[in-house]
Amino acid sequence: MAPSSTLTWRKRLGGPNLPYVDSRIYTDPEIFEEELQNIWRRTWVIAVHESELPSPSITGTTTVAREPIAIVRGEDGKIRAFLNVCPHRGAALLRAPSGNLNEANPSGEPKRITCLFHAWQFDAEGRCPSIPRRNSGYQGRLECSNASLHSVACELGAGGFVWVNLGSNPPPLKDHLGAAFDALRPHLESEPLEVFHHHKAIVSANYKLWHDTNSEFYHDYTHHFNRVTSMKQPGYYDRTYQAFDSGHVTVSSMVVQYTAYQHEELPLAESRNYSFPGIEQNGWKLLDLFPGATLNLRGSALRVDTATPLSVDRTLIEFRGLGLKSDSPEVRARRVRDHNTIWGPFGRNLPEDLLGVTNQGLGMRRGSEGLHVLHGRFEDSGIHDEIGLRHYYSEWSRRMRRPASEPHAGLP
Amino acid sequence: MSSASLSEVRAQLDELVQRSALYLDEGRFGEFLDLTSEDFHYVVEAYSPELKKGMTWLEHDRAGLAALIELLPKHHRNGASWLRQVVLGTVNRSAGTAGERELAHDFSHRLRHRRRARRSGRHAALLPWGATTIDFAKNETAGSSSSAECGFRRELGVGSHQFP
Numbered sequence: 001m002a003p004s005s006t007l008t009w010r011k012r013l014g015g016p017n018l019p020y021v022d023s024r025i026y027t028d029p030e031i032f033e034e035e036l037q038n039i040w041r042r043t044w045v046i047a048v049h050e051s052e053l054p055s056p057s058i059t060g061t062t063t064v065a066r067e068p069i070a071i072v073r074g075e076d077g078k079i080r081a082f083l084n085v086c087p088h089r090g091a092a093l094l095r096a097p098s099g100n101l102n103e104a105n106p107s108g109e110p111k112r113i114t115c116l117f118h119a120w121q122f123d124a125e126g127r128c129p130s131i132p133r134r135n136s137g138y139q140g141r142l143e144c145s146n147a148s149l150h151s152v153a154c155e156l157g158a159g160g161f162v163w164v165n166l167g168s169n170p171p172p173l174k175d176h177l178g179a180a181f182d183a184l185r186p187h188l189e190s191e192p193l194e195v196f197h198h199h200k201a202i203v204s205a206n207y208k209l210w211h212d213t214n215s216e217f218y219h220d221y222t223h224h225f226n227r228v229t230s231m232k233q234p235g236y237y238d239r240t241y242q243a244f245d246s247g248h249v250t251v252s253s254m255v256v257q258y259t260a261y262q263h264e265e266l267p268l269a270e271s272r273n274y275s276f277p278g279i280e281q282n283g284w285k286l287l288d289l290f291p292g293a294t295l296n297l298r299g300s301a302l303r304v305d306t307a308t309p310l311s312v313d314r315t316l317i318e319f320r321g322l323g324l325k326s327d328s329p330e331v332r333a334r335r336v337r338d339h340n341t342i343w344g345p346f347g348r349n350l351p352e353d354l355l356g357v358t359n360q361g362l363g364m365r366r367g368s369e370g371l372h373v374l375h376g377r378f379e380d381s382g383i384h385d386e387i388g389l390r391h392y393y394s395e396w397s398r399r400m401r402r403p404a405s406e407p408h409a410g411l412p
Numbered sequence: 413m414s415s416a417s418l419s420e421v422r423a424q425l426d427e428l429v430q431r432s433a434l435y436l437d438e439g440r441f442g443e444f445l446d447l448t449s450e451d452f453h454y455v456v457e458a459y460s461p462e463l464k465k466g467m468t469w470l471e472h473d474r475a476g477l478a479a480l481i482e483l484l485p486k487h488h489r490n491g492a493s494w495l496r497q498v499v500l501g502t503v504n505r506s507a508g509t510a511g512e513r514e515l516a517h518d519f520s521h522r523l524r525h526r527r528r529a530r531r532s533g534r535h536a537a538l539l540p541w542g543a544t545t546i547d548f549a550k551n552e553t554a555g556s557s558s559s560a561e562c563g564f565r566r567e568l569g570v571g572s573h574q575f576p
Contacts, residue, residue, distance in 0.1 A: 052463060060462070224486040263479030305486050314456040318462075336468055346456065346470045393519070411417045 009371055018376040021404040023364045026206035026373075030172050031400075032312035037290050038399050040065040041166040044176045046293050046306045049320065050160040051194040053079055057101035057111055057124055061094050063308055064166055069152055070094045070113070071162055072101070074124040081154035081164045082126050086115040087147050093122070113149075118383040122149050159188035159295070159322075160313055161304075177289070180248035184287050187297060190277035196336055197321030199345050201354055205361030207292050207309040207336040208396075210317055213357050214286075214294040214305060215249065215388035220375060222356050228260045230284075239383040247290030247395025253283045256299065261348075272298040274331055274338075276324070287386060290395050301339035313366045319343065319350070326360055418511060446472055447568040 013020070025031055041064070048060040053073040060071040061084055070084035070093060084093050092111050101124060104110045112129070113122040121130040122247065126149035153165040155173040158181045163173050203210065216238075220226040230236050237253035242250050275281050278295060284298040286332060292307035301321055308316040321343065323335040343351045364371065375389040393404040403409065418447040435444035453476050472480060486527065 048462075098464050195463060197467055197469075198460045199458070222488065224483070262483060263476075337471065340468070340470060344469050348483070348487060353490055 001310055009369070011374055013374060015205050019386075019405070020372040020374050020376065021393055022370050023368065023373050024370040025396075025404050025407050026209060026352050026360075026364050027366050027368050028142070028407070029366065030311045032206075032309070033102060034400060035291075036065040036309070038401075039396070040309065041067075042170070042399075043167075043291060044163045044170070044173050045291075046161045046304070047081065047154075047164045048162045049193065049195045049304075049322065050079065050156060050162055051192070051322075051325065052098065056160045057302075059094050059099040059101060059113075060162075061097055062164070065309075067166060068092055069164055069166075070149075071154070071363070071410075072113070072126075075111075076125075079154060079156060080124070081152040081162070082212060083150035083152060085150070086117065086120055087128075087149065088115065088118055088120050088131075091115055091117040093149075097299060100224075104143045107169070108179065109239045110226050120147065126151060128153070154168070159302075160193050167334060176246055178245045178248070178252060180244035180287060180289065181253075183242075183285060184295060186274040186278040188287070189303065190293075192325040193302065193322045194327070195320050195322050197319070197339055197344070198331060199319050202310070202319045202321070202356060203315050203317065203357055203361060204313055205357045206313055207307040207315040208392075209360045209364075210305070210307050210315055211288065211294070211358050211392065212293050212405040213353050213387055214275045214296075215288045215392055216377075216384075217251070218384045218386065219353075219356060223349055224259055225342065228262075229256050229258055230254065231259060233257050237383055241383075241385060241387045243381075243387060243391040247392050249288050250390055251286040251383070251388075253285045255280055256282045258282065258299070274334060276300075276302065288392070290392060291309060297342075298342065299338055300335045301343070303339065303343045313361060325347050340378060441484065445474070445478055445481060448477075450474055452477070 010022075012018070017389075027234040038049065045064055047064075047069060048071050049063040052058075052060055053071065056073050056075045058073050059287075062069045062071065068084035070082045071079060071081045072082065085091070086093055093115055101111050101113065105114055105116075109121065111123065113124075114120070115122075119132050120128065128144045128149075131138075131142070131144055131147060134144070153167065153170050153219060155165075156164050157163065157173050158177060161291075165173075167247070178272050195365055211382075220231045231254065233254070239254050240252050240254070275283065279285065279297065282299050286297070287295040287296070291308070294303075294305045296303040296305070301323060304320045304322065306318045306320075308318070310316055321336070321339040327335065340347055344350070375386045375393065376385055377386040379385040381387050395402045400407075432444060434449070452474040452488050454472045455468060455536075458469055459465070460467055464502070464530055484506070
C-alpha cells in the first residue's frame with residue numbers, strides 16, 4: 001500500500017473536470033520500456049536532414065529505441081537506412097555521427113562499410129560484397145547474398161527530413177503526418193533547406209517532459225525574451241492550436257516585433273528581413289509531432305528538435321537550425337545570428353526551456369510515488385490552452401493501452 | 413625586441429588571460445567587459461561532427477556583448493549554468509611587433525592547452541591587450557567539463573548516438 005503522504009499528494013487538485021496525468025508516466029522504468037515497444041519502435045522519427053548527406057557515400061548515424069541506425073546515401077542518390085550492426089557478430093559498423101565511404105579505412109575499401117572486427121564489407125545499398133575467407137570457413141553454407149544489412153524503413157519528406165521507422169512494413173510517412181504538416185509545407189518545401197546548426201543537450205528528465213514544454217506556451221512566463229517579443233505583443237493571444245490525428249498539433253502564426261527586446265535593435269533588427277517562402281516577415285509557426293519532434297519556424301530560421309529517449313529519466317535532444325540552401329553567405333550569416341540569439345546554446349530562450357525541464361526532472365525522479373500533473377487549461381484552443389498536452393496524451397494512452405491519468409489502473 | 417620586454421609581454425598576457433578567466437568564472441561580467449577595448453570581438457565557435465563543418469554559436473562586438481551582459485539579470489540564471497561556457501582560445505594580436513604578435517599567439521596557445529589539461533577554469537577568454545587589439549582567432553569547445561554543476565549538460569559537438 002502506498003504511504004499515506006503519497007495518497008495525500010495524489011489527491012485531486014481542483015474539481016473533477018481538471019485533466020491531469022500521473023507523474024509516474026515520467027518516472028516508471030517499466031512504463032518507459034513499454035513506450036519503446038509500443039511507441040518508438042512503431043512510429044516515424046526524424047533521423048537526419050537530407051542536407052546532412054549532400055552527396056553519395058555520405059553517412060549518418062542515429063539511435064531509435066536503443067537500435068543503432070545507419071543512414072547512407074547511395075550511388076543512386078537515394079538515402080537508405082540500415083540497422084547499424086554487422087550481421088556477423090553484432091558489432092556496430094559506423095561509429096561516427098557522420099562519415100564518407102569514399103574515405104578508406106584501415107580494414108576496408110573505399111565505398112564500403114567495413115566492420116572493423118572481422119572486415120565484413122557492405123556497400124551503400126546494404127549488400128554484402130565481401131566476407132573474408134568465406135569459402136574456407138563456411139564451405140558454401142553462407143553466401144554474401146545472405147549477409148546483407150538489415151533494412152530499416154526510410155522515407156524522405158516533410159521539409160527534406162529523413163525519417164525512419166523500426167516497424168515491419170509500416171504505414172507510409174504521409175499517414176503518420178496526416179494533415180499536420182500542411183501548415184508548414186508551403187514554407188519548407190518550396191525550395192531545399194539546409195542545416196547550419198546542430199547541438200545536443202542531455203537532460204535528466206523524461207523525453208515527454210521536453211515535448212510537453214514544446215507543446216504549451218503557458219511557460220512563456222519563464223522567458224524574458226518571449227515575454228517581450230510575443231506575450232506582450234498584439235496577436236499573441238490570437239494564436240491557436242489545431243490538433244491532428246496521431247497526436248500532432250500546430251500553432252498558428254503571429255508577427256513578432258523583435259525590436260521590443262531591449263538592445264535587439266543593436267545590431268540584430270536588420271537581420272530580421274529574411275524569412276522563409278510564403279510566410280510573412282517575422283512570422284512564427286510551430287508544429288509538434290508525436291512522439292518527440294518539434295518544427296519551430298520563427299523569423300528567419302527554422303529550429304527542429306528531436307528527442308531520443310535514453311532512459312526513463314535521461315533524454316538526448318538534438319537541436320538543428322536550418323535556412324534555405326540557396327542562401328548567400330551574407331543571408332546565411334544573418335540567419336545564423338538570428339537563430340543563435342533565440343535558440344543557440346547561449347541564446348535567450350532555449351536554455352531557459354532546458355532549465356525548466358531540468359527542474360521537472362528534479363521534481364519527478366525515477367521511481368517516485370506519483371503526483372498529479374495538470375493539463376487542465378482550457379482557453380478555446382488559444383495559446384495558453386493545454387490542448388497540445390491533452391492531445392498528445394490521448395494518443396499516448398491509445399498506443400499504450402492505458403490512460404495517462406491512471407497508468408497502473410487495472411494492472412496486477 | 414629585448415628579452416626583458418618579451419618577458420614583460422608574457423607576464424601581461426598571463427595576467428590578462430587569468431584575470432579574464434577569473435571574472436567569467438565568478439560571473440563578474442562587467443569587469444570582464446572592462447578589460448576589453450572598443451573593437452573587441454567575441455566569438456564562440458564549435459565544430460559539428462554531425463554536419464562536418466564549423467558553426468558559430470555566439471558572436472558579438474563589444475556593444476553587443478555589453479547588451480547581452482546588461483540583459484542577463486532579466487533572464488533566469490539561478491541554479492543554472494547555461495550562461496557558462498567552456499571556451500579556450502588563442503590570442504591573435506593584430507598589432508605590435510612581429511615578436512610580440514608571435515609571442516602572444518604562442519604563449520596563449522600554451523595557456524590554452526595547459527588550462528584544458530587541468531580543467532582549471534570554466535572559461536578562458538582572450539581580450540584586448542594594452543592599446544592594441546587582440547581578437548579571438550580560434551575558440552575550441554572543450555567538452556562538458558562543467559556539467560556536474562549544470563543540472564543538465566550540453567554535448568558541445570562531441571560524441572554521437574552511441575552511448576555506453
